[in-house]
Amino acid sequence: MLFSPARGLILLFLFDFTDAGRIFWKIKERVRNLQLQKAKQHLQMHTLRGQQLLQHVKEGRVHQQLDHFNRQDMSSFPQRFFVNEAYWQRPDGPVFLFVGGEGPIFEFDVLAGHHVDMAKEHGALLLAVEHRFYGDSINPDGLKTENLADLSSQQALADLAVFHQYISHSFNLSHRNTWISFGGSYSGALSAWFRGKFPHLVYGAVASSAPVKATLDFSAYSNTVGSSLRNEAVGGSPKCLAAVQEAFAAVEALMSRNGSQVAEDFGCCQIPKDADDQIELMQNLADIFMGSVQYNEEGVLMSINDLCGLMTNKSEETEAYNRLVKLSQIYHSTSEEPCLDISHEKTVKDLMDTSLHSGRRAERQWTYQTCTEFGFYQTCEDTSCPFSGRVTLQIHTELCLMLFGISQHSLPGRVAFTNSYYGGDDPETHRVLYVNGGVDPWKELSVVQDGTEDGEDARVVFIKDTAHCADMMRRRVTDRCSLKKAREEIEEHVSRWLKTGVQEKTENRIANQSRPSDSWGMKNVARVDGGEVVEGGGGVGREMRRWRREMGMQGGGGGRGGGKPAPCGVKSPLAAGTVRGPLTGRPTVKLHAAHGDAYPGPMFPATPLLIEVQPPPVAVRCADSEHKEPEDQEGGTLFLSAPPHTEHRASPTSCELRAGARGAPGGGEALQDTADSSGPTAGTAPTRTGYLRLGGTF
Structure with a gap:
């Protein structure tokens, strides 16, 4: 393993991949780029201090076994990680582990964010470790179907256990160093599962927007988006939701009569002649709303308030269809693409690409995990879905067979096993804090009820008017009061864990020394x-x-x-x-x-x-x-x-x-x-x- 000084500053990308359309992927990229800009600006305002912090960040690689559960196979891959010792109070300071999810990690993961703010306060060693098969933590042939068999959350947790041992040895850590794990979205679930499966390694875990319940048909996602568009507390309204439903119905009606007109109106690269391309278009239009809701008030594209303001403004466009066209044009005006690619054939071709350059895109890897473990397919067959009912479970699951040879009939059993293995949304975990936002669609698959007895430590922080992983960002003046209060609650939990962790370990050590071994x-x-x-x-x-x-x-x-x-x-x-x-x-x-x-x-x-x-x-x-x-x-x-x-x-x-x-x-x-x-x-x-x-x- 090699440590090297980290150069530059790039941001964590909070991925939440599903089989959504291309627009949703682009919105995610904008989230990353926007947060990158904010991080750079923050460091530039503190240039001297910023340079010092970068000098403390080191990048490393540790070789992990591809299959931890087969000792006959010693094949390995290089797992990438970052370390920031700037705040660490040696030798007994705590360890804050940021768990990587379905995407690359960056220096930003140990330089900024709420967990970094808490590390400053508690003198913690900061670590960020990349998920196997994502980013640079992948072998050259890793994306081939036969090699994806070693990609799973169980193997990823095993990686964390070995990484824990490696770091403990490298930094001469002991029982006096209390470990706390952090993560958001899928990596939030991993943070919770790491604590659940390896409680002797990590004392507490913060799991933000963590979808711990695997679900094949995640129709609740679209339904929650619809509820948020109706939520007046965040800028929505019943009129907004009705306008969205009217607009999507109008698109489908026109497309059945005049596909060329629809393609012209929405700037498509192709005329949506066959059913697959038509579904691709409808999914991409839905992505604009899904992305705006999921990342509400993050400064990406439009907030719910902005979006609903446009969809309900009849002064310029009287028809809901035309207002949707205008919304699409606003999106494309900030995009680098000359047109909207709605070719389903090209989408499948991209997902079948096993060249390493596509590894950092992560679509193929995450699609594989949805087929083998989680589902998470965002469908619209429910009558309450505000978008197109043509986005069905079938069109998602058929990709599993097409791309990986995984039978659609096997998917329910795979999802059921995941929930049985981890406990679903009612896990038997202790000292795991589940943080969710009321606007976030992923809250439907997380833990939102305390379920604790009197005197027990609460395990839920629910922020009624915030979106996905909002608590993980560094503090901002514009943060809602509910978000500020939630961060204070998280800080109280972490402080209490660190205090009790030291006490318990000291008591256990004394007890062990006082009795025969x-x-x-x-x-x-x-x-x-x-x-x-x-x-x-x-x-x-x-x-x-x-x-x-x-x-x-x-x-x-x-x-x-x-x-x-x-x-x-x-x-x-x-x-x-x-x-x-x-x-x-x-x-x-x-x-x-x-x-x-x-x-x-x-x-x-x-x-x-x-x-x-x-x-x-x-x-x-x-x-x-x-x-x-x-x-x-x-x-x-x-x-x-x-x-x-x-x-x-x-x-x-x-x-x-x-x-x-x-x-x-x-x-x-x-x-x-x-x-x-x-x-x-x-x-x-x-x-x-x-x-x-x-x-x-x-």
Whole structure:
């Protein structure tokens, strides 16, 4: 990995990709460019300080595995990130992680924004990490369909876990450094999911405008746009909504009679003769309204107030159709395109482009994720939709088969799995703050109800009259009072998390130091058999002898009687020592180290590490079984005993190993598969298998 000083200043682009038309993409680009200009102006006003800040920003790459869940495949890709140490109070200051979404990250992500303002206050180390397969975090052949199989939110979260480990090592971080994650839109969902899936790595998460509920048919998006156009608090009105509905109906009526006139009126590059091109045109016209609502009052094109003012102004144009034409002309006057491209064939061709130069556009990657995980298809089949009813679910989902060979019939199951995996819009998460705006259509897929008991920390900040990710921007004089108050609430939550995080970690560390350790190290683990235990790091030999004494056994492996019964389920502190002694003909027990114990680090699952255990020739009395002599003791072990697993019992009275450790991949099914594959050895008792968590406890 290389760190290099970041040059220039470019802005984060808050993507919210769907299969919307070309105009919507252009509006997003304008959002980016406008915020870029504002960021540059802000730094220019503080030139000296701005130059100093840029010197603190460094760009880096860390190589991530393409498939974290397949330890046999070591293929990797370079993941890009930025670091800003300007405000960090070494060595114990907190870490603020900005999670990248479906687009490139830029230096701006660690230089400006509400999370940066809070980093200044709390002395935090600022990080921004790019999502796999977006921006520059992609291999040259990454956009080929067969390679997109490694693009998923689950893999992205695994990237964050490995990145956490990497940064912790690079900056010598410890438990004293409290991590808080931030994100907006899809990256907001990732921020929430990272906290939910890896709560030991990130203490709290802010999820702005986060669509955590996957939905195949996202008809609520268009309906919410219609509601916002009717909302008088933000400049809408019932007359505005009615005018929009009237205009779209007029376009469809004229297009069925005279497509050439429609093409001329709206400056189209082609005459919309076939149904696909006609739908493309209707989607692009709807984009003007969708983009204006989603980014209301961000200074892009028109606000809701401006747009509705034009659509209801009958002094110049009496027909709603003509007012829509004028609105389209205003858009094109600020555009660099000579005409509006409504060719559906060209749209599909662009989405099939796998050349790397298209990687920064992100349409192909995000379309793939909508097909495999989220849906999010903005349809207009509902009668309350103010636009064209020809924008159906079918026209969106057929792209999945056309582009990636993904069956349309498989999509509901994929979306259902995502919600089952993450919890949908009612996740069991703690210390995740969901921030949403009342004008934002994406609030429909986020968490907007607190659902907390008395005394619990609230998990929702709802800003009734703001739009998408408005809280993430740096403070402005023109911000609404509700937005200012919302930022204060966010700041209170983050401050409280940082305070309680330090307290909890200190208390846990003291508690852990005050009681005997029963965690087992991975170092020097060798074959475990009935020989002598040689002390290793951490006094494993002493721990083993103490355990033998507590079980009523003699230190060298004897102690046949006189001791108290060994309760099935007791765990032994064995592991970090080396064990001597040859294997004999007695039956053995095979153990698989699960997850990160086979591969040290935060990533799971890893290829299991097989360890063969041979019980010593001693008797063990189990609390739930009768005394057994050494020659009959097939399942007894000084290291671990547990209630019998009926499917793999060597005898009805044997005391067997626990079947599966906490978090073991597959649980009992994995145990069953391993047991069947091992099989009995001729002349010996059947070999049994199980999962033993090394480096932890059951």
